[in-house]
Amino acid sequence: MKGTATQFCRWGFGLCLTVALVGVALMGQALAGRPFISATDAEIVDAGFLELETGIALSRNTRGGANDSSWSLPSVVFNLGLTENFEVDFATGFDLVREKIEGSRRRQLGSVAETSLTAKNRLFKGEGAIPSLATELTLIFPTQRRELLSAPSRKVGFTAVGVATAEAGPLTYHLNLGGGVVESPKRGLGTVGSLLWAIAGELPLGKNGLSAVIEFRGESVRGSLPDNTALGGLVWESPWEIKFDVAGFGGLSQGSDSWGITFGLAYAFKAIPWLAK
DSSP states (O other): OHHHHHHHHHHHHHHHHHHHHHHHHHOOOOOSBTBOSSOOOSOOOOTTEEEEEEEEEEEEEOGGGOOEEEEEEEEEEEEEEEETTEEEEEEEEEEEEEEEEETTEEEEEEEEOOEEEEEEEEEEOOOTTSOEEEEEEEEEEOOSOGGGSSSSSOOOEEEEEEEEEEEETTEEEEEEEEEEEEEOSSTTOOEEEEEEEEEEEEEEOTTSSEEEEEEEEEEEETTSOOEEEEEEEEEEEOTTSOEEEEEEEEEOSTTSOSEEEEEEEEEEEEOOTTTOO
16 A cells, blocks of 8 residues: 555656646746635636646545545646636546545545536736636536545536635735535535635745745535635746745644645646637
C-alpha cells in the first residue's frame, strides 16, 4: 500500500512538473483560482484563451477516532473563454483514498475524482471598489468508484453560485454564495440539498509577484455535519507568467478534514486563435 501511494505521488508530481515546463513555452497570464478550495472570482478568461490549473493535495481526517488520508494526484481544471463575459470550465483529477474500515484494517482506493462542468457568466464588470458580478452553474458527475459514493446509484448533482469580486485598497476579495444538490458524505443518502459559501482575499507582498491568500469556506449538506475550512498560503506570479502556489488548510468543524496541504500552478495560453483579440 505504501509503495502504491509513493508511486502515485511521483506520478502526480511528474505531471505537474511537465505542465509547468510546457507552460513556460506557451506564455499566458492566469486568473485567480488556485489554491482556493472552493472560492472563485468574477473574472472571465479572455476569449479564445484556455486557462489550466493543476495541483496536488493531501488531506488528513483524525476526528472522532478516524485515521483517513486523501490524496489528489493531481487535480486539473480547464477554463476556456468563449466571449468577453462567458467561459466554460471542466474539472477532474485522480484521487487516492486510504481509510480505516474495521479495527486496525485499512483499505486504499484509487479513483477518478468527481468531475464537473461549469458555465460561468459575468453579469457586470466593475472596477476598483465597484464589484464585478458573475454566476456559475455547475453539473457534477459522480465519476468516482462506487465504493467512494454514498449511494450505489450514480446521480448527477448541480450547484448555482453567485460571485462578487472587488478591491479594497491593495486587497482583492471574492464573495461566493449559492447551493444545489450534491453527493452526501453520509452513506445511504445519495444526492441531497446543500448550501455553499466562501470568502477569499489576495494581498500583494511588494513588487516581486508574491501574494498572500486566505480563504474561509463552508458547505452545509442536509443530513451531514457542516464542512467549514480555513486556508492560508502564498502565490507567486513568475516572470514566465505562470502562477505557482502553496497553501495549508485546517478544518473548523466536525464535518471537515483535520488539516491538509496543497501546491500547484496555473497559466493561460491562446487555444482558439480566431476567438482571441
